[in-house]
Amino acid sequence: MKEFAYFPGCSLEKMASSYHMSAMETTQKLGVKLNELDDWNCCGATTYFYIDELLAYTLCARNLAIAEKTGLDVVAPCSACYKNMFFTAAHLKKDEDLAEHVNFALEEDNLHFSGNVKVKHLIEVFAQDIGPDELKSKVTKPLEGIRIAPYYGCQIIRPQKEKEDVEQPQFFEELISAIGATPINYPLKMRCCGGSLIISSRTAALTMVRNLLQSAVDNQAAVIATACPMCQVNLEVYQQQVNLEFGTNFSVPVMYFTQLIGMALGIPNKKLGIGKEFVAMAPTPLAVETAWGLPRKTK
Amino acid sequence: MTKKLLMIDDDPDFVSGIKAILDKGGFEVDVAYNPKDGMTALQTKQYDLLLLDIMMGRGAEGIMIARKLRKDVKLRELPVLIMTGMREQIAFLFPGEPIHPRFVEIDELVEKPVEPKMLLEKVNSLIAAAEAKKAGKK
Amino acid sequence: MTDTITFGQEISNLLHAAEGEPLKTCIQCGTCSGTCPVAGYMDNSPRQIIALINLGKKEQVLESNTFWYCASCYHCTVRCPQEINITELMYALKRYSIWKNRYKEGLIGPTFSEAFVKMIVRGGRSFEPVLATSYIFSFNTREFVQEIQGATELLLKGRLPLLPARIKRLENFRRMIGRIIPMGGLE
Numbered sequence A: 001m002k003e004f005a006y007f008p009g010c011s012l013e014k015m016a017s018s019y020h021m022s023a024m025e026t027t028q029k030l031g032v033k034l035n036e037l038d039d040w041n042c043c044g045a046t047t048y049f050y051i052d053e054l055l056a057y058t059l060c061a062r063n064l065a066i067a068e069k070t071g072l073d074v075v076a077p078c079s080a081c082y083k084n085m086f087f088t089a090a091h092l093k094k095d096e097d098l099a100e101h102v103n104f105a106l107e108e109d110n111l112h113f114s115g116n117v118k119v120k121h122l123i124e125v126f127a128q129d130i131g132p133d134e135l136k137s138k139v140t141k142p143l144e145g146i147r148i149a150p151y152y153g154c155q156i157i158r159p160q161k162e163k164e165d166v167e168q169p170q171f172f173e174e175l176i177s178a179i180g181a182t183p184i185n186y187p188l189k190m191r192c193c194g195g196s197l198i199i200s201s202r203t204a205a206l207t208m209v210r211n212l213l214q215s216a217v218d219n220q221a222a223v224i225a226t227a228c229p230m231c232q233v234n235l236e237v238y239q240q241q242v243n244l245e246f247g248t249n250f251s252v253p254v255m256y257f258t259q260l261i262g263m264a265l266g267i268p269n270k271k272l273g274i275g276k277e278f279v280a281m282a283p284t285p286l287a288v289e290t291a292w293g294l295p296r297k298t299k
Numbered sequence B: 001m002t003k004k005l006l007m008i009d010d011d012p013d014f015v016s017g018i019k020a021i022l023d024k025g026g027f028e029v030d031v032a033y034n035p036k037d038g039m040t041a042l043q044t045k046q047y048d049l050l051l052l053d054i055m056m057g058r059g060a061e062g063i064m065i066a067r068k069l070r071k072d073v074k075l076r077e078l079p080v081l082i083m084t085g086m087r088e089q090i091a092f093l094f095p096g097e098p099i100h101p102r103f104v105e106i107d108e109l110v111e112k113p114v115e116p117k118m119l120l121e122k123v124n125s126l127i128a129a130a131e132a133k134k135a136g137k138k
Numbered sequence C: 001m002t003d004t005i006t007f008g009q010e011i012s013n014l015l016h017a018a019e020g021e022p023l024k025t026c027i028q029c030g031t032c033s034g035t036c037p038v039a040g041y042m043d044n045s046p047r048q049i050i051a052l053i054n055l056g057k058k059e060q061v062l063e064s065n066t067f068w069y070c071a072s073c074y075h076c077t078v079r080c081p082q083e084i085n086i087t088e089l090m091y092a093l094k095r096y097s098i099w100k101n102r103y104k105e106g107l108i109g110p111t112f113s114e115a116f117v118k119m120i121v122r123g124g125r126s127f128e129p130v131l132a133t134s135y136i137f138s139f140n141t142r143e144f145v146q147e148i149q150g151a152t153e154l155l156l157k158g159r160l161p162l163l164p165a166r167i168k169r170l171e172n173f174r175r176m177i178g179r180i181i182p183m184g185g186l187e
């Protein structure tokens, strides 16, 4: 059984509890154990920590040090947390002075980070450690005929972490195919949703969200799949505001990839946190919908 | 003998103001505008005093330098005057609380803007104190 | 050791590597601006802001909204032929303008940043509702209503926490921060 240290991050505590639930259920079913880090702190991500980057590194390093103690690689389900932890580990490895200074601060909590932790995004655990073939072999209720738009967002793939493909990644599509659904190809799958601008520039943010939804809908997506709590909230929660602002009529379910995988693995909806969303999942073929007892479209 | 000072500060406007005062006061002043250049200067040249800023580069890097200095056998004796605008820069995080580099022994801390007369007094007295200490040890 | 430095060097000193002047290698190809999803809302595009820095136009750069509009999507960064980390530059400019207290009145970004950092420094975790109240009043009435609507629905769906979560070893955590930012009356 594969085991990882698991850093849920602040948004998963409540805002994205369905992501947390479905991540736990699906990994367990696929033979992967996620152990939540003891007493983790907010990584201070999003975009607000440029005020003092040394502080930002220290916050991430504390979590990395806690993970290092377990001897396991660490997994983050939030793209922002992932990016921050990944680059904190990389910077501290490269810059001895920085590592020394940050470790001096960590002493206050009896911790030390020596750089021996690999940082992964949750979706990488599915794409690499489990792999689409293994996943496919465990599927009991393939999501046949459902057109799913994989939404990569920004920070899983950017900035480039190692040598991976940052222009045409395919791993999300492969996971969608593995659960029997149809991954759709749409031009904005890796474009920024602009959600982080909702506070500083509402018009820019809502326009970007609209463009994305439009691109997915134009390509007949029934569902948008995300791998980040922030992408999910931005695309889902701001849908009605986009509608108000632009007179559009979007009603696209935005689900976590783990929820979709969970459905295909035959895990009951309730355990996947399905039912907490604003725009309920309504797969196109009505037969499938009734067979699963899914909630009907709310709008 | 002319006393040699090193100033590590990232703000060219502040630096030129302070440097003018110190030049007039008869000091020889070198300037480094980032921590890295500052460390190089400290390791290659001899100084009588260091004037150090806190918020530089990525964050409170001045503290990193001060800590490094205090761990270095050769540089440990060098008097350090911290001149910081931290209260203006990020004090909103800790409203009403004091600036407090208590993890490093520094000799004095003044907040920007720095008054010319006070600056010269502090510089002179810090150098004198360091020399007295050195003489006492011999 | 030079007598003074250019604005370009001043900005380069804020970057992670702090070695040399990466911005000087910009060939003004415009790939960044062409890629940037927010360029249309910025008063100076990413390419222009780099040109202004290299020309030493400090005031114009500080007056610009470019870096506050940057969504940190890193799309420009992965495509720049000169491997300039433009996103990091935008962060650095935000930092520069906050430290200098030079951000424009009325921008919500800086206020929000302050509130966010403050909260984490105090409790170790972030807490959306507290944040919301600190910036929500900056919106106009219509936006305010929409925002409240979103928050209420999240609450009803059980997705917003009612009490902020705190970490357990909070005292250690605060002392840890005290070693990085030398402020505050801890001990």
Ligand code: SF4
Pocket (backbone or CB within 6 Å): A008, A009, A010, A011, A012, A041, A042, A043, A044, A045, A046, A078, A080, A081, C126
């Ligand atoms: S990025 Fe968001 S969710 Fe992740 S720890 Fe930080 S604030 Fe919390």
Ligand code: SF4
Pocket (backbone or CB within 6 Å): A079, A080, A152, A153, A154, A155, A191, A192, A193, A194, A195, A196, A228, A230, A231, A232, A234, C071, C073
């Ligand atoms: S797509 Fe939006 S929420 Fe996701 S990482 Fe990019 S800006 Fe953040």
Ligand code: SF4
Pocket (backbone or CB within 6 Å): C025, C026, C027, C028, C029, C030, C031, C032, C033, C046, C047, C050, C079, C080, C081, C082, C083, C084, C086
């Ligand atoms: S893409 Fe790079 S080289 Fe081209 S204009 Fe932008 S920063 Fe300059």
Ligand code: SF4
Pocket (backbone or CB within 6 Å): C032, C035, C036, C037, C038, C039, C046, C069, C070, C071, C072, C073, C074, C075, C076, C077, C086, C087, C090
């Ligand atoms: S990182 Fe900022 S500047 Fe670069 S493309 Fe994204 S929004 Fe534009």
